[in-house]
Amino acid sequence: MVKTADVGIRAKDLLVTKIATPMSEAAKRGKDAFLEGGCNGCHVVGKVSSGPDLVGVLQRHENGEKWVKEFVLDPATQIQRALCRCYD
DSSP states (O other): OOOHHHHHHHHHHHHHHHHSOOOOHHHHHHHHHHHHTTGGGTOOTTSOOSSOOOTTHHHHSTTHHHHHHHHHHOHHHHHHHHHHHHTO
């Protein structure tokens, strides 16, 4: 179930996207992967939503770029690793 606040956030983001500076090809590919992977179901960049804010994710994790890549390629394993660390 999508929270009402999330719907409003996404509507505003769509408007901002329409009037923003055009994206590079790399940024477009990243956005497409984010949307196609369903990441936007929980995450909204720079705002509170159902999932953690992704701003600063590279700084929050050791070797952040590698962590993000591994998470995108195999989210279930990364989530399991995070859960296991909680019980150490």
